[in-house]
Amino acid sequence: MVKVDTDLPKGGKLVVSIVDEGILQLTKFRTPSPEKWFLAKRKLDLETRDLYGHLIQNKTGEVIRLHFGGDGNNAPVAPPMETFVKPVALVTKLVTVDANGDAEVDFDVPQFNGRLRIMAIAFDERAMGSTEGQVTVRNPIVVQPQLPRFIAASDGAMIGVSLHNMELPETNVRLEWQTTGGLAIASKEQNLTLLEGQRLDSTLRLWGVEKGKNQIKLAVVPEVGAAQFYEWDLTVVGHRLVEQHLQQVSLHPGEQTIILSKVGQLLPDTRKIEVSATASPLLQTKWISDGLSNYPFGCLEQTTSKAWPMLLSSESTMEAEKKESHINKAINHLATMQLSNGSFSLWSGGSTTQTWLTMYAFDFMLEARSRGYDIPRGMFDRAETYVRNFSTRSDLGALSYALYLQVKLGGADLGLLRYVSHDVSNGRNFGAQTYNHIILANDLLGNRDVVETLLDALNRRYPSHGWDRRNYSSNLRDKAMNIFVRLEAKTINDSMKDAAILDVVELFEDARETYWLSTQEKAWLLRLADKVGPARSLDLDLPITLDLSDNKLADLASYLEKQDRFARLRNTSKEDMYLSITSTGINTSYSQPSNNGLTIDTNYLDLATGKSIDLDKVRVGLNVLVNHEVTVPRRIDQEISMEARIPAGFELENPRLSGHRTELAD
Structure with missing residues (x-):
């Protein structure tokens, strides 16, 4: 309980907060002083106001946590991480003082050892003030846990506590350990003798059994004095595929x-x-959609690839409110990647136009708007203008996509479409998506003969090999797109559509046997399943x-x-x-390592010396530099992203605590 005395009359208000002094020192936080703020001398301020923000779209956008994309490949998803560290930062609502100007406030402080700062701000219509105080919180025996932040299932670790006898005479102490079902310990009871003023460490072995949130409970029972009880959270994560x-x-x-x-x-x-x-x-699609939702990155392609199947999903598979929220967040995320000319960059804040992906993103925006979703007018109009004006013949993949979108919008350059259709139908080395988009464009215009000619040319072309960054082409993606076109096109006969249905089943079987699928491949498989229907x-x-x-x-x-x-x-x-x-x-059995040409070598270095260390012999407090060396064959695209886990017991460094340590020289 905290009692605050003020000079305020009855009815005055105050707010009291209790915060760990260590947290406040990290942020150099000073106790708020309203009187200094309101009564401080100031020079005249100058403010500038304009309508710029209402005329030009704000590119900053909202801060969101999303998993757009989707080639997570069934990686295990860890439960929300619980930690044994429980910071103290408590604040009351407005409290009314009594006739004497006093108020009493109760705080439920979690288990804590250390110094707390008590801050109070009081005010009424005529006066204001603030004060602060400090209080040290501890038990007769100070108990400091030595636990990892998490542990993996089937892994073991040495845990323990540091005991410091602050007030009791020499006494025998019994430690009674308990854990919840996801953890196992080597011993449930330990006995030791603690001298007056002595600091002593006690350890025991702990194992992770089953992933999920768990607790470790400890009762410190001295022969002299009352028992002390503690509970610490520890999450067991799944590290196996x-x-x-x-x-x-x-x-x-x-x-x-x-x-x-x-x-x-x-x-x-x-x-x-x-x-x-x-x-x-x-057509089983849950494994595909689950993989999309687990992908940790959010570039233009990955954002759109996840949004497409969400847009097509029925309310039976996704709640309407949740679906609308996800799609709106995807639209907002796309807005952060739009450039001034209406095109889109690969990442938020980028400056280079991604031509084919711009068509891909606008195709999604066009479909989303037709289904009743709100696309910001400025965002849509700029993208539409870019697509309508696109006529770069040197980028035939993007041009064919643009012509298809122009036909959907109305007002395509029919002469350019005839030229491209003729050029594509007489070639063999164009990408499959180029044929498919030109086929769809001519189908919308009812050009049956051109569609049949292009289909025949598509069947004669060389198959796709590997992956192409320009339009994210792959053999599986192109097959899915080709089947989609045969089902979508209205000028294609029924027998060809029936054959396409059989090809869908075969393609999904091939996809299940493929070790790794890209976000583009997964998105087109889901669009294909939607076209076939339930x-x-x-x-x-x-x-x-x-x-x-x-x-x-x-x-x-x-x-x-x-x-x-x-x-x-x-x-x-x-x-x-x-x-x-x-x-x-x-x-x-443990999964065997696999790769598709990339290799990763990981080394752990002592940050102070730069020398390699043995992870089995790391002392507490050591600063470790983790060095990942990725070898990329020349035939593989050079832009990569990586997700790497840290060993249990390690923590990412807090930059606020590292300002004075020695840096490793380059």
């Missing part, structure tokens, strides 16, 4: 098949199976037999989770069954 396996099974009434187990090599407590049962082939779900009460036992379709997932080898499945219903079985979990 989550494997995903897809099986697709089709069964006519009365048919039987054997389903091989895909979870036999997975840890039992991580096994999870999801079964989708439909009356026609189902399959009719089957009633989960339909009868089946599992290993000769009568069951329902709803029992299939839980039954397969328990099988290590295989299961016999028979369709005893009168319906055709198309089953998509997705198995996920963590393998009992």
Whole structure:
């Protein structure tokens, strides 16, 4: 409880705050003094006001936390990180003083050792003032935890506490340890003797068992004096890749098949199976959308690639309010990348136009506006002007995209479109997306003969190999785009559309066998699935037999989770069954390293000496420099991004605490 005496009459107001003195020293924070602020002598101020901000778009934008893009490749997602460090920064609401000008305020201070600053500001209609005080908070035995900020599942660490006997005479002390289910400790009780004034460290072994938020509890029980109780949060993170396996099974009434187990090599407590049962082939897309949502970067391509499938998603798969929020944030994020000429740069604050990606982003904006989303008028108009005026023949990929968008907007240069259509139909080395956008442009104009000629030319062209930065081309992306065009175009006959449906199923199977998919590939797969449309779900009460036992379709997932080898499945219903079985979990063996040409060598250096260190012998307080050396073959694009984790027990350096240490020379 804090009691504040003031000279204010009854009804005066005050605000009291209690903050860790260490935090205030880091920020050099001074206790607020309203009287000094309002009564200070000042020279005349000069203010300038104009309407510039209302005429030109504000490029700063809101501060947002988004995961745009999406080639996270099923990387594990850590739970929100909890830490044992509990900073004290408490403030009251307005408190009314009594007739004596006094007020009493109660604070629920968390477990804390150290000095707190108490700050109070009081005022009424006629007076104001402030004051500060300090109080030291500690128990008779000061307990300082020595814990990592997090620990990985299956990893071990030495933890402990530092005990400082501040007030008690020599005494025997019993330490009683407890943990929640995600942690395990080597011993639940320790006994030691603590002399008067002595500081003593006690350690024990801790293991991470299951990822999630956990707690470590400690009771310090001296023979003399009262027991002291502590609780510290510790998060167990998953550091192993989550494997995903897809099986697709089709069964006519009365048919039987054997389903091989895909979870036999997975840890039992991580096994999870999801079964989708439909009356026609189902395109599984959840694994793609999950990968998009986990990607940590947000350039122009990645932002748009994530926004496209969100725009097409139905309210059955995403809540309307959440969907609208995500799309609006994507639009706002795109606005931060727009340049003065209406085009877009790769990153916020960039200065170089990305021509093909500008068309890609505007295509999304055009579709979003047609679906009722609000695109800032200035942003849309500038982008539209850039697209309408684009006619650079040396960049045929972007030009073909621009011509398609111009036809959608109305007012395309038909002479230029005929020229490009003729040029493309007689060539073999143009990108697949160039053919596809020219096909769509001519289809919108009803030029059936031109569409057929271009389709024939597309089938004769060389296949895509690798990845091309200019228009993000790849073999899988181009196949998805080509199938999309065949389903979208109105001048293409029904037999070609039926063949395209079969190609979709085959393409999704190929995608599942591909180790790594780019954000562009995932976005086009999702757009393709939206174009095909959903399959009719089957009633989960339909009868089946599992290993000769009568069951329902709803029992299939839980039954397969328990099988290590295989299961016999028979369709005893009168319906055709198309089953998509997705198995996920963590393998009992560690994942093997893999690469696609890039190599990363990581070294840990003593920041003071520049010499390599052994991570098993790092002392507390050592400043470590982590050096990642990435080798990139010449054939691979040179612009890369990297996500690297730090070992458990290490913390990123706080720059406010490093102003006087020795820097490592270059």
